[in-house]
Amino acid sequence: MASMRAAIFIEPNRIVLGEKPIPEVGPLDALVKITTTTICGTDVHILKGEYPVERGLTIGHEPVGVIEKLGSAVEGYSEGQRVIAGAITPSGHSNACLCGCHSQDGAGTRHGFKPMGGWRFGNTIDGAQAEYLLVPDAMANLAPIPDGLTDEQVLMCPDIMSTGFSGAESGAVRIGDTVAVFAQGPIGLCATAGAKLMGATTIIGVESVPARMEISRRMGADHVVDFTKGDVVEQIMALTDGRGVDVAIEALGRQETFEGALRVLRPGGTLSSLGVYSSDLKIPLGAFSAGLGDNKIVTTLCPGGKERMRRLMSVIASSRLDTRPLVTHRFKLDRIEEAYDLFAHQRDGVLKVAITT
Amino acid sequence: MASMRAAIFIEPNRIVLGEKPIPEVGPLDALVKITTTTICGTDVHILKGEYPVERGLTIGHEPVGVIEKLGSAVEGYSEGQRVIAGAITPSGHSNACLCGCHSQDGAGTRHGFKPMGGWRFGNTIDGAQAEYLLVPDAMANLAPIPDGLTDEQVLMCPDIMSTGFSGAESGAVRIGDTVAVFAQGPIGLCATAGAKLMGATTIIGVESVPARMEISRRMGADHVVDFTKGDVVEQIMALTDGRGVDVAIEALGRQETFEGALRVLRPGGTLSSLGVYSSDLKIPLGAFSAGLGDNKIVTTLCPGGKERMRRLMSVIASSRLDTRPLVTHRFKLDRIEEAYDLFAHQRDGVLKVAITT
Amino acid sequence: MASMRAAIFIEPNRIVLGEKPIPEVGPLDALVKITTTTICGTDVHILKGEYPVERGLTIGHEPVGVIEKLGSAVEGYSEGQRVIAGAITPSGHSNACLCGCHSQDGAGTRHGFKPMGGWRFGNTIDGAQAEYLLVPDAMANLAPIPDGLTDEQVLMCPDIMSTGFSGAESGAVRIGDTVAVFAQGPIGLCATAGAKLMGATTIIGVESVPARMEISRRMGADHVVDFTKGDVVEQIMALTDGRGVDVAIEALGRQETFEGALRVLRPGGTLSSLGVYSSDLKIPLGAFSAGLGDNKIVTTLCPGGKERMRRLMSVIASSRLDTRPLVTHRFKLDRIEEAYDLFAHQRDGVLKVAITT
Amino acid sequence: MASMRAAIFIEPNRIVLGEKPIPEVGPLDALVKITTTTICGTDVHILKGEYPVERGLTIGHEPVGVIEKLGSAVEGYSEGQRVIAGAITPSGHSNACLCGCHSQDGAGTRHGFKPMGGWRFGNTIDGAQAEYLLVPDAMANLAPIPDGLTDEQVLMCPDIMSTGFSGAESGAVRIGDTVAVFAQGPIGLCATAGAKLMGATTIIGVESVPARMEISRRMGADHVVDFTKGDVVEQIMALTDGRGVDVAIEALGRQETFEGALRVLRPGGTLSSLGVYSSDLKIPLGAFSAGLGDNKIVTTLCPGGKERMRRLMSVIASSRLDTRPLVTHRFKLDRIEEAYDLFAHQRDGVLKVAITT
Known part of the structure; x- marks a missing residue:
């Protein structure tokens, strides 16, 4: 089983770049090779121990990448496609989703609603600050990047x-x-x-x-x-x-x-x-x-799902807004610990960092 | 100038039945002879001095009555008509009203919005616990009572x-x-x-x-x-x-x-x-x-205006709801101080009192 | 491979009870044993050739039944559960679903929207007038019947x-x-x-x-x-x-x-x-x-999905409405051709027929 | 009684500049001295006899001007103020207005709703293509022009x-x-x-x-x-x-x-x-x-009222939009018949004309 590098929450005040196996792809999943991601203020809360996640979890919920492998039941996409997924990954089939409350998706729970239930990446499942990301309910969440847009242009869309x-x-x-x-x-x-x-x-x-x-x-x-x-x-x-x-x-x-x-x-x-x-x-x-x-x-909790991402990317593609000025610093994934240090201390006028692989 | 009886706020813990002149009718006003009114929990706040109103004000904001006199510019009504008016009396012409926020009507203020601005009866102008009530902006506020409905049937509508x-x-x-x-x-x-x-x-x-x-x-x-x-x-x-x-x-x-x-x-x-x-x-x-x-x-502050009153009375008229069980006690206006005493102390299982003239 | 009886569209003016194989269950599907179903005015349009469907299709989109078998990826249900599914079966993951337009679900199409795309039973896939029904996207569509409600009480919910x-x-x-x-x-x-x-x-x-x-x-x-x-x-x-x-x-x-x-x-x-x-x-x-x-x-096209069905069944369970008076005639599946004849000709004051297996 | 010039509908295919008395100001009215107005496509329909209005009516529903005189009951304005009023002039007090349907204002009708009831200027009462305009329900309709905006900048707001x-x-x-x-x-x-x-x-x-x-x-x-x-x-x-x-x-x-x-x-x-x-x-x-x-x-019929006008002028004042390019031709009121001729025949690339007094 091949392995990959990932930013792992070890314990409060320690997120380190470690090794993890590349995830197995279930029937409804997609494996995405991350090309660019970023660090969110919420990740800093996790780092500081202010927001609890399980030790060993890969952090990050803002993925830009390329489809590496599609689950057996996933239709409508092809490997090699450039995609993003929202920070919140609704299943689409929970009672919450079916009444339009996608971010509170409690698929699998008894009632179908769960506070923040749609937030999974870097919260309840492994996240995007890694070489590969497993996207659950891929058909609801993968949004192809329009031709001509760079990673940095769409990096702010997921969250x-x-x-x-x-x-x-x-x-x-x-x-x-x-x-x-x-x-x-x-x-x-x-x-x-x-x-x-x-x-x-x-x-x-x-x-x-x-x-x-x-x-x-x-x-x-x-x-x-x-x-x-x-x-x-x-x-x-x-x-x-x-x-x-x-x-x-x-x-x-x-x-x-x-x-x-x-x-x-x-x-x-x-x-x-x-x-x-x-x-x-x-x-x-x-x-x-x-x-x-x-x-x-x-x-409001960050709206996710592929339709939301499609709409946000259309804002960028139509030049209604350019969010690139928000990206003030750039790091390779290798140096993500340094990026955390800069971002957590809000040094050097940082707004957002771009992490590339 | 003829006079009338009215429940007047004298000072904290004293609302008394006194005499006041029957109001003059301005061009946009209507004078309504009150046939039935009631006491609200808010009136008890006023009585106790917990909500400030000017001394000398007539209390009450839940009028049922008969049009006695119409202002010179008021059209569409006739004297002798049985009417109610909502507790909140929007002017209709303020910026607040024109954007659908009638209860926060600040007609006459600089910006047209005022917190609770639409609540005038028994708050900023004389109220309904009296023999006569002057209804401002009558064309926006007088709602004819459908035939066949008694005063008590519509008494809960205004508030x-x-x-x-x-x-x-x-x-x-x-x-x-x-x-x-x-x-x-x-x-x-x-x-x-x-x-x-x-x-x-x-x-x-x-x-x-x-x-x-x-x-x-x-x-x-x-x-x-x-x-x-x-x-x-x-x-x-x-x-x-x-x-x-x-x-x-x-x-x-x-x-x-x-x-x-x-x-x-x-x-x-x-x-x-x-x-x-x-x-x-x-x-x-x-x-x-x-x-x-x-x-x-x-x-939400109690929605008022004649269209709201029309709709609420249609609920009663169509037998969708009967609010008469809420009226547990009845008093003549003469005995309103007694009614306040009962209501303020929530004695005898009181829910609402009807005050008739 | 076991077979079952089903009402099959042969050609205009001929829907007959025939034999079909019991469907295979894919990972996201559920096989439901139908206990009660009904005939819709739309089915009569199909019968008359006024609405085109493929020859050989099983008709019907109003299923009440029992879960016989769950697909490998279906969670949150158990075999033997009494359920209904809506006439419209949204996937939950199309762009249409993700923006709240579930009935126009075009999952699998290029843009995720398709007119009437959510209507599949008895339209684009085999329907409910049969011994067994394959429910696609089962997690979005199966709604358990509350205890104490009979089949006939919930029979009007799907459509x-x-x-x-x-x-x-x-x-x-x-x-x-x-x-x-x-x-x-x-x-x-x-x-x-x-x-x-x-x-x-x-x-x-x-x-x-x-x-x-x-x-x-x-x-x-x-x-x-x-x-x-x-x-x-x-x-x-x-x-x-x-x-x-x-x-x-x-x-x-x-x-x-x-x-x-x-x-x-x-x-x-x-x-x-x-x-x-x-x-x-x-x-x-x-x-x-x-x-x-x-x-x-x-x-509006009939809203479907399990949350919709849950809400409608709560109307029945809370005695807000009883739709049983709409069921005027009852037939066994064996006699469904007779039921079509009665219903299509609107004989004998028929409103709806119940078809039981 | 002083007189003024006005564009008067005489009969189909004849709108002429004539003389009319300057209107009397009722208690709720305001008299506005028109400084700039324009011609609408609807006015051309009137001209051609395709939309019926009474003969003798002054045409026009897009006023920009200065308050000349306020009715006795009008508060919150001062003479000399620069104002606009919307093409539609809701009373504010009809049932239609009170449920947010201001353009269908049927104040004075039995039910308070009237199709296009809020369109009065140049339709049921004298309009804006004149030296003076009487604005009914002035408190609901007069919107002060923000400092620094010219007549032409706000000329598109009324309609x-x-x-x-x-x-x-x-x-x-x-x-x-x-x-x-x-x-x-x-x-x-x-x-x-x-x-x-x-x-x-x-x-x-x-x-x-x-x-x-x-x-x-x-x-x-x-x-x-x-x-x-x-x-x-x-x-x-x-x-x-x-x-x-x-x-x-x-x-x-x-x-x-x-x-x-x-x-x-x-x-x-x-x-x-x-x-x-x-x-x-x-x-x-x-x-x-x-x-x-x-x-x-x-x-949708053109929304009117002073709050609407305030909001639209804020779009201009904040430079979100500049509608001046729509004004392609300018005429003095004296030459309005010529303006009608140009506009009705859509000559010379005309979009909108400005008529000044």
Whole structure:
């Protein structure tokens, strides 16, 4: 049995490049040779022991690659095809999937729903930071890359773009909306781009790192508010002339940003939350109009599946958005430990790293 | 200038029946002679000084009556017509109204949105617990009572039914849904009825007062869970075979019920909140799946306006629902202070009182 | 290789009970022993040669039965379980499924969408009027029957209830709506029941057969209009006091009913079409307000998949609706040709027949 | 009583510039001094006698101007303010408005709904091609022009942009959609721009006039199909690789374009119709998948009201779209008859004319 290199979670604070057997391909699977992948903020949570996964697991959920081998029951693809798969890999056949809630796919569970059930790569099964990746339910998940797009052009599709855009989509941004996006990391930047793509006419980014403030404008922000230069809520209220925003997108996962997002909503507005929280949240009575403000709080887990990937890649292919500026650093898989070190410490202005094999 | 009797907020813990001039009728107003009204839990908050209104204000927002006089610009009605008006009286012309957010009507404000702006009766203008009520923006708010319906049959429409139903509507209850309703007071009971009307097939009421548990079943609950007899979340999870509910409706306004509602949601489920909260809320991390559960939290303020009232009265007229069992006590306006005393202390199994003139 | 009896399409006007081999079970399939099935109006179209299928095909798409054998890759079920499957059997993994359009599943096609692609039983693969049925994509399609429900209680779920209800669902019926349902055959009757389940408060059935008019009232109609007793549009306009209906459901598939449904819509109303048409349709200019009436015309193909079936069976299990009155005649599979004869000629007041093995 | 000049419909084929009294201002009205207006295709229908209006009516429904006088009950505005009003002027208080169907406002009618009821300017009351315009229900309809925008920059908002955008909005265009827009006149061009603003990634314009094909690309089309150079349906199917489009927008009002739009839809796709038709329409059986394609046909009348206008002007103010290229010719009101002549005969590549006073 041939072996391959993979970034393996050994124990908190240790993800190392090790050797693993190349996976066997079951009837519904596909084996993908990874050509490019990346590291996500969630992977850093895993590294730090803040999000529990089993020891020995290969990390990573953002694959770009080439089909190496198809399961016996997989139709509609051919070996050698360039593909991506979403970070979330719905089966398509669970009750959750069949009612449109693909990210909460609990195929195999008693009721067909499971919180975060669709997130398998680098969470419940081996992930993408390796030479090969086994993609389960391949027919639901493999999305061919359109001709002419490079790996780096589509590298943000599996998670960053899908999650970021979903902040605007779940917020139901409409033409003419005012939208605030709290935090302009990779996901917040894609939320900004998503809000612009959906027709928001005033987009306010919240950020303090100058390089991120700059890229925020390039991704679509009309204004960028620096939270170190004064109260964010006051600044946004001033920018909106006291009206507040139609949609506030939370893209960090902290009480301050969640609360700020709630406080800047106009009556009837929507807080669209993308953050992964690590502690209880507080909803201040006033910010919530005592429950009488016709407000919504909506959370979204990264939408996956091949149709989602097809749509996101069409955004890139049609030049509506270029996410390559988010890739600030490049490493070979051999040096992935170094990449983790850089990314986990957010050194050198890193936004996203590209890991190639 | 003729005078009338009215229930007036004097100071915390004192609402008294006093004399006031019968209001002047402006061009867009209508003067309605009240025939029946009622007292709301919110009025008790006002009485206790927990919700601030100006001293001297007439309380009450649930009017049933007869048109006494129409403003000079009001068309489409005739004096002597029996009508109701919703608790919330949208102008129809604010930016909030024009984008469908009628309860947050901020007509006259700079931006056209105002939290709870559509709630005027007994809040920012004189209310319905009086012999006469001035209805602003009459053309948007007066709804003729269908022939053959008594005052008591439509008495729950202005607030209780409208709010209760909106719990199911904002939760987007679908055929085949499982719905839990936390607290079976008048609004929770109407939420139960609303969930049934929209096709929920498993409805679980949460209550501990035996009389309310009994009426809950009559209003549509398939199961009623007594929170004094064991952990509510566990009981609901057992009833749903571990699956959780599609929609949980909060109808009390407390941390326990809000949190319980969150904890029983299936992944992807919606918490529809109707309660008027009086302190900050906590969202426990686990109950919120760390923000990754594709959950929604939706708050709704009682929908008003004549079209809403027309629809609710059609529910009564078509015998889809009879809300008369909610009226447990009857008083003449003369004895409204006694009614407040009974209602505020929730004595004698009171659900709602009818106040007639 | 064992053989079984099956109702086979030989040529136009000939469906005969013949012998076929019991199907082989592929990895994703399940073999279901049919205990009860029925004949659909669509099967009569096939019989008459009006809808083309391949000669030699087993007809029928409404299976109730017991799992005989599971494919090697099928998890979550056990042999001997009582199950139904929807008339439409989505794969779950096509692009159509992944964007929520399960009935147009074109798995295996180039683009993942195919008109009516999800309808396979008795259309593109062997159907349910046989001793055994091979269910493809079993994990997406097998729905266990809740304990205590008989075959006849769930027999309408695979098609009749699913299609009928979808008329109300696609019409987005709301509490307080006025709904007209054109034709009260089995599907129209279920559309009536669906409109009631979703909160319509005035439901008008259109029918002329007295027995169907009677059952229409039992299924939820407040009024039944006899189109042989005067102009339907005038009658409905009179019943609605000139207002028109919010939603008109077409459940026959003819120009007259389509046009009548369009003509009774209020401005802004929705025509929800369920009929299978057999010729071009005309949209009269006036009925369409020259395109300026903010109207919608929505068509729906029977929703399938196990989650849909689970929900529909919960309607039965919770006693929200009893569809047994639709089953007017019963036959053994041996006598299915006789059943076709009765049903095709609509003799003896037949609504639906139950075919048992 | 002072008089003013106005473009008056005398009889079919005669709209002349005449004299009329400046209107009296009722309590809810505002008198607006028109600074710029334009001529719509609908006005040409009126001119030709194809759309009936009363003789003596002032034509025009696209006003840009300055508040001259406010009605006694109008609050929130000041004289001298620069404003626009939508072509459709909802009252805000009808049943239609209160359920979100503002364009079908039947205020004053028995049921509150009326087909095209919200279209009053130049249809049921005097219109905008005059020195002064009386705006009814001023508080619902006057939208202040943001500082820095010229008349010509906002001249398309009252009708052309509002209608065109609504084609994409009613079609519920989503990120990644493929959209075809049939006809690239002013409304079709704005539909193209609207589809782009909402995130469509493949936009196909259908047109044959070279200048319009060119501007179509500037407004957002990725491809422009010339229907004189081959079958439109085939061309679009080729461009979409056989898949069809998610949304097809009809922007002409003819059988050919309606039918073409239907034929290029993917299963489950939506035809969003903006055209004003002048004869019955035919739905070909095959194009409609016999009613089984899960397709929608949606019609939309130009959305109006001040909130709509505010949002559209924010699109201009934020530089998301510049509609000035649509204004190809300019005339003084004095020469409006000449403008009609040019526009009605579509001479000299005219798209829209600006009429100034």
